Amino acid sequence: MERIYLKHVGRYVGSEVEIRGWLYNKRSSGKIIFLIIRDGTNLIQGVVVKSEVPAEVFEAAKRLTQESSLIVRGVVREEPRSISGYELSVTDLEIVQIAEEYPITPKEHGVEYLLDRRHLWLRSRKQHAIMLVRNELIKATRKFFDERDFVLIDAPILTPASVEGTTTLFETDYFDDKAYLSQSGQLYMEAAAMAFGKVYCFGPTFRAEKSKTRRHLMEFWMIEPEMAFYDQEDNMKLQEEYVSYLVQHVLEHCRPQLEVLERDISKLEAVVPPFPRLSYDEAVEFLQQHGSDVQWGDDLGAPDETIISNQYDRPVFIYGFPTGIKAFYFKPDPTRPEIVLGSDLLAPEGYGEIIGGGERIADLDLLMQRIQEHNLPQEHYEWYLDLRRYGSVPHSGFGLGLERTVAWICGLAHLREAIPFPRLLNRIYP
Numbered sequence: 385m386e387r388i389y390l391k392h393v394g395r396y397v398g399s400e401v402e403i404r405g406w407l408y409n410k411r412s413s414g415k416i417i418f419l420i421i422r423d424g425t426n427l428i429q430g431v432v433v434k435s436e437v438p439a440e441v442f443e444a445a446k447r448l449t450q451e452s453s454l455i456v457r458g459v460v461r462e463e464p465r466s467i468s469g470y471e472l473s474v475t476d477l478e479i480v481q482i483a484e485e486y487p488i489t490p491k492e493h494g495v496e497y498l499l500d501r502r503h504l505w506l507r508s509r510k511q512h513a514i515m516l517v518r519n520e521l522i523k524a525t526r527k528f529f530d531e532r533d534f535v536l537i538d539a540p541i542l543t544p545a546s547v548e549g550t551t552t553l554f555e556t557d558y559f560d561d562k563a564y565l566s567q568s569g570q571l572y573m574e575a576a577a578m579a580f581g582k583v584y585c586f587g588p589t590f591r592a593e594k595s596k597t598r599r600h601l602m603e604f605w606m607i608e609p610e611m612a613f614y615d616q617e618d619n620m621k622l623q624e625e626y627v628s629y630l631v632q633h634v635l636e637h638c639r640p641q642l643e644v645l646e647r648d649i650s651k652l653e654a655v656v657p658p659f660p661r662l663s664y665d666e667a668v669e670f671l672q673q674h675g676s677d678v679q680w681g682d683d684l685g686a687p688d689e690t691i692i693s694n695q696y697d698r699p700v701f702i703y704g705f706p707t708g709i710k711a712f713y714f715k716p717d718p719t720r721p722e723i724v725l726g727s728d729l730l731a732p733e734g735y736g737e738i739i740g741g742g743e744r745i746a747d748l749d750l751l752m753q754r755i756q757e758h759n760l761p762q763e764h765y766e767w768y769l770d771l772r773r774y775g776s777v778p779h780s781g782f783g784l785g786l787e788r789t790v791a792w793i794c795g796l797a798h799l800r801e802a803i804p805f806p807r808l809l810n811r812i813y814p
């Protein structure tokens with residue numbers, strides 16, 4: 385008898401198979417017990433009929449509690465009304481372990497209660513669907529960049545200097561020195577782009593965000609491409625292509641998950657290039673007309689981003705931010721040095737920023753000047769300045785936040801469900 389995974393159950397209609405998994409749920413009508421079984425890849429309903437199985441098999445089915453582990457054998461039947469479209473007529477059942485009373489029941493629980501039990505919550509249908517979408521987004525990312533001859537280069541996690549400002553650094557001891565958890569792999573990708581042309585990194589990044597929001601995690605995963613000889617226009621084109629590719633991939637490979645999540649597919653189908661572009665100047669004017677008190681020179685807040693992104697059925701670029709609110713490495717627009725050649729990409733449906741990126745300063749003197757203006761210790765950036773001393777070229781890149789993208793594509797209200805084990809303000813358990 386073949387041992388199978390439920391993901392492939394459709395290939396086994398009429399055959400007797402073995403499935404190893406856990407009991408998700410159970411119903412009984414005296415002479416028949418319905419077992420909803422999960423094996424990590426999908427769910428199936430197993431039917432145990434008293435008159436058709438040995439007495440000990442029926443007794444074992446009766447003893448099963450929620451999340452008990454088991455090995456079950458049976459014949460696969462097509463059953464369109466059943467949970468996965470198939471059913472298992474159980475012939476045999478072995479208990480691996482009888483689970484204690486499971487703390488997550490089909491009734492509603494509060495979010496804090498569930499977050500305390502995240503290690504168990506991951507087994508729930510919705511959380512399971514989210515993680516499978518996340519997995520597909522990572523697969524699609526690898527595929528997208530492989531197809532375009534990018535080289536994956538890993539950035540370090542322990543770093544001596546900040547990339548995105550000094551206020552959100554997680555500090556740690558590094559023997560007799562200080563080190564910080566990486567906020568972004570960008571600076572290292574710039575070095576790598578000068579060695580390999582087109583590169584990207586994908587890894588965890590850390591920010592001590594001191595406010596509690598739906599859109600911030602302390603630890604999140606970022607995909608950061610960096611391209612030599614790309615200007616900001618090339619950069620935005622690549623972002624458009626990448627984000628559309630991700631959405632198409634999920635539409636193609638994650639239909640069952642999107643259904644579990646009750647995601648409105650038509651909203652995702654609209655995500656095709658070109659994406660609209662709005663200058664920062666236009667954005668400020670638009671926001672002021674719509675009741676925001678934002679002034680030219682201010683950063684856009686989450687509510688501002690929501691107002692803007694709600695206007696479009698696909699992601700929208702905002703470009704040309706004031707130089708004063710952007711990181712030291714952004715290249716100022718040569719025709720208007722008070723703004724930079726950088727952009728944010730806002731996801732639709734009010735999800736806000738998923739990408740930040742731009743063209744980097746290629747000129748040594750200007751870069752040194754910006755490092756000074758930002759009160760950053762130049763000695764920590766000497767290696768980075770070397771990139772402008774030895775064959776400096778125009779180059780650009782961006783960072784896509786994986787959890788923001790997962791939240792948007794899955795239609796989640798909060799980032800905490802977009803990562804397996806979220807690190808939140810005041811939460812580092814489990």
Ligand code: NSS
Pocket residue numbers: 547548567568569570591593599600601602603604606608609737738739740741742781782783784785786787788799
């Ligand atoms: O700060 S960013 O806008 N840009 C950078 O870090 C650049 N150094 C990337 C680059 O050009 N290589 O962050 C990029 C994205 C942002 O758009 C969000 O999607 C995500 O990273 N991000 C976050 N996600 C979750 N939680 C937090 N705290 C967070 N901060 C940024």
